[in-house]
Amino acid sequence: MGYISGSNNNLMETSDIHRMQKYLIRWYSKYHRQLPWRETNNPYHIWVSEVMLQQTQVKTVLPFYRNFLGRFPELKTLAEADMQEVLKIWEGLGYYARAHNLHKGAKMVIQEYGGLIPDNMKEFRKIPGVGEYIASAVLSIAFGQAHAAVDGNVKRVLARLFQIKTPVNKSGAYRTFKDVAVKILDEREPGIFNQALMELGATVCKPKNPECAICPLESFCMVNRSGNVDGYPKRVKKKSVPEYSIVVGVVHKNKRVLITRRKPEGLLGGLWEFPGGKIRSGEETEAACIREIQEEVNLVVEIDRYLTRVKHAYTHFKIVMDIFICKFISGRVRLNGPVDYRWVKLHELDQYPFPKANRKFMPLLTNTL
Numbered sequence: 382m383g384y385i386s387g388s389n390n391n392l393m394e395t396s397d398i399h400r401m402q403k404y405l406i407r408w409y410s411k412y413h414r415q416l417p418w419r420e421t422n423n424p425y426h427i428w429v430s431e432v433m434l435q436q437t438q439v440k441t442v443l444p445f446y447r448n449f450l451g452r453f454p455e456l457k458t459l460a461e462a463d464m465q466e467v468l469k470i471w472e473g474l475g476y477y478a479r480a481h482n483l484h485k486g487a488k489m490v491i492q493e494y495g496g497l498i499p500d501n502m503k504e505f506r507k508i509p510g511v512g513e514y515i516a517s518a519v520l521s522i523a524f525g526q527a528h529a530a531v532d533g534n535v536k537r538v539l540a541r542l543f544q545i546k547t548p549v550n551k552s553g554a555y556r557t558f559k560d561v562a563v564k565i566l567d568e569r570e571p572g573i574f575n576q577a578l579m580e581l582g583a584t585v586c587k588p589k590n591p592e593c594a595i596c597p598l599e600s601f602c603m604v605n606r607s608g609n610v611d612g613y614p615k616r617v618k619k620k621s622v623p624e625y626s627i628v629v630g631v632v633h634k635n636k637r638v639l640i641t642r643r644k645p646e647g648l649l650g651g652l653w654e655f656p657g658g659k660i661r662s663g664e665e666t667e668a669a670c671i672r673e674i675q676e677e678v679n680l681v682v683e684i685d686r687y688l689t690r691v692k693h694a695y696t697h698f699k700i701v702m703d704i705f706i707c708k709f710i711s712g713r714v715r716l717n718g719p720v721d722y723r724w725v726k727l728h729e730l731d732q733y734p735f736p737k738a739n740r741k742f743m744p745l746l747t748n749t750l
Contacts, residue, residue, distance in 0.1 A: 402567040408597035409577035424498040424523035425456045431518045445474045460487035468734035482510025500524045522572035529562035530575040534582025540614030544603035548615040627702040628670040629657035634709035641719035653733040679715035682707040693738040
């Protein structure tokens, strides 16, 4: 009789796998959340949802998903859109490289695949931003192909189900979990099964306080039988996240303020912001603000007043940002880093996509000039 193993020779027979598949799909059909991307087989819509759901919670994604497809209902409308408009719709969702890649991918599908999203792994993986997970999810859900989709929720379920000791965040761990996911995949209903496994991790087999008593796979779960649910999944302890001190200057001249646009590539690519940068060791914040503006946009300014402090966390670092209102004194804008600039009125700021850290203090600018 066939079997699969997790670690430490934990085994599950083929007959148990079939029962587990049946229980899980039955549970999903009865208890899954009603989400808009589950009400369609449109591969473009499913692709958009999977891109947005990367490292982002469902409740955060929902309004962005609806707004995005309201503006770009078809792949062609996205491909023909200006990137600034795409970023404006995406504003606040974070991880902006996803938006850039989705836009590039839409163009590529139009130009190289006649507007049809490729229905095979090799071709779909050629599209910018489409990794193994997104390809597996879209191809299984939209096209019914037998590809196991492994995200964070799935890894947590598998780690507990098979008592897998490999840390879920260890480099190279993905392949361990992928191999197990492939072995338990229900190839008759791969899209439903993938979604069911992800849904189980999101709503029942949660990171903290998993609800084992209502889990459809409780009788199969190895860590549940061992009484050590809290010990899984294993994780490698991460290093502490560095924190940087930043200054930002809202430079005003003739009732307008200066904003600059970041390079398309890299962190927050293509977004607009107010000039500024890191404070040097031992440097006063006011002096740092004046220096950064001089270096970044070639303007001489003086500090009018201190506005506020903003704290913001990114994936790999945090910032503490002090914001100053600055008066233009002299100079002509010459960019060192940014790729574009505008002098705009305060009420025009909403027309531009900004990082969330900037949005946190922008309401305080009303009636400041």
